[in-house]
Ligand SMILES: Nc1ncnc2c1ncn2[C@@H]1O[C@H](COP(=O)(O)OP(=O)(O)OP(=O)(O)O)[C@@H](O)[C@H]1O
């Protein structure tokens with residue numbers, strides 16, 4: 001007896017004919033579990049990873065784990081009125097957020113909805129929160145500076161447009177302040193800023209927005225907020241949403257600065273989601289794909305080729321460390337993805353060296369090419385000066401008989417540390433940074449008492465503003481260091497009139 | 504809701520049980536032939552598995568369809584199909600049969616090779632791939648199926664016994680590109 005497959009198929013097909021309509025509904029699933037911002041649904045066989053799904057109560061969710069006949073969903077927004085047995089349907093789209101000029105000046109949640117009480121935002125366009133990073137051919141190398149306005153950074157770890165530079169340090173070491181001051185310094189630089197606040201206290205975010213507003217920085221900034229009381233999915237998607245808003249400007253030829261404050265909190269939100277979705281946990285209980293989470297985010301920062309308009313998106317992700325441990329899982333990952341890191345150190349911070357950047361452990365792998373020539377000249381020896389100062393300092397405590405050269409080095413080192421200090425919300429234009437670093441590296445500060453350095457600096461700037469505007473303009477417009485005789489002359493003339501404080 | 508068993512490991516277990524049982528009954532070859540026929544039926548009527556997954560179709564209705572499928576076959580195969588149905592695993596029937604076939608082929612020293620290439624392979628080329636594989640690894644005979652994927656540009660990807668040997672031009676280019684994209688030190 002030989003059995004023909006076709007005959008059986010024909011018989012079965014007849015019977016199956018009755019179910020054609022029901023087969024079409026596989027675009028719909030049934031909720032089998034809901035809680036903690038997570039849902040699971042039966043069905044939805046054709047759903048794509050990250051596809052936007054809609055629940056029968058109108059809420060949206062994002063498809064996460066795709067298993068046969070079972071989908072894990074992160075719920076966006078309200079989940080208390082979703083019930084087991086509710087239906088959930090495919091939308092065929094990836095989640096999108098509103099983008100465009102209308103977003104500037106606004107404070108929004110990760111869905112792009114306003115939370116600043118300033119009324120609706122009338123955007124015309126949207127953009128998927130996930131989108132492939134530009135490829136090699138679509139990029140060009142980083143060669144324009146992004147000035148932070150902070151001497152220690154612009155001199156020692158210069159950042160270029162399109163670069164990804166990590167800000168890393170323990171809690172309360174000034175991470176956020178560096179980011180905020182960098183935004184303040186973008187005023188008049190034709191740069192759009194996106195500040196993504198993840199899991200920060202509402203009062204903290206409010207204070208930051210207030211700072212931005214009072215310095216006029218909200219004129220070119222969008223703030224994306226996902227508060228600590230919001231469901232984990234909102235914290236998880238916030239940086240992607242912010243990136244989509246930034247990309248819209250970048251692909252229209254503009255320069256963008258985006259800050260993720262911070263990715264440690266985003267990673268914990270993702271860990272929470274993953275545990276709820278019952279993904280197998282890996283190192284430090286993070287799911288195995290956490291590396292991919294951050295690399296696909298930071299890859300989107302770029303300097304686009306001229307054919308694509310030459311726009312850029314510079315990313316400053318922030319990571320919080322525990323007891324300065326940069327070798328923990330998340331810090332190691334993000335360090336390997338970024339083009340360098342600014343390492344903030346709590347001992348420095350508490351001893352008053354602020355910004356508390358540890359120069360020895362901070363690097364910028366691509367920004368050097370973007371530094372202006374004048375800055376390169378005056379900052380060339382700073383790193384070595386600082387390093388040898390730190391070394392000498394440790395044993396200068398023991399001995400008193402130091403030779404003259406060592407004394408001089410210590411002397412210069414102390415002044416270098418002092419010059420690199422900078423108060424909050426006082427970013428400096430690069431030409432002024434060059435002037436004070438010139439004075440430092442050419443020995444003009446060696447005889448100024450350390451306690452007078454800040455005042456010396458301020459008065460020197462005021463002096464240049466009124467008497468040597470030409471020199472400042474030359475640095476600013478040509479990027480070159482003016483004739484040294486002129487620089488020396490100007491500083492000397494000022495120094496003669498400078499009165500050190502009594503005692 | 505209890506954690507779901509991975510359907511692949513489930514399929515393996517059903518396949519193993521049927522394999523050993525039909526072997527004991529001295530019916531291994533016959534059951535193999537029948538399963539190959541069922542495999543063909545499943546390919547011709549993809550809706551069969553889809554309907555087995557639908558919650559909206561009652562068990563009684565599904566049972567009737569399974570009976571139609573089982574009816575022409577030997578008692579062993581029939582019992583097997585009903586058992587799989589009673590345990591609610593009919594939706595994974597394709598996987599179970601695939602596991603069975605793989606097991607059967609392995610005992611026969613027969614290697615099933617799947618080759619993906621940019622342009623369709625001739626019978627002779629397929630035979631050469633089979634020979635080359637048998638020489639390099641183990642096996643008595645090889646059967647080579649072929650699908651075409653122009654995106655490979657050239658070369659061939661060979662998949663067999665859980666191995667994957669990627670000799671495609673596309674992969675070589677991608678590797679080259681990744682290498683070139685690395686920052687210089
Ligand atoms: N350059 C500075 N000069 C003086 N004070 C500073 C400076 N930078 C930061 N601070 C102060 O230090 C405190 C902590 O700064 P900030 O909030 O930026 O740190 P953080 O590392 O982001 O903290 P958190 O761990 O809470 O996120 C703030 O009160 C801030 O005003």
Ligand SMILES: [Mg+2]
Pocket residue numbers: 175176177261
């Ligand atoms: Mg902070």
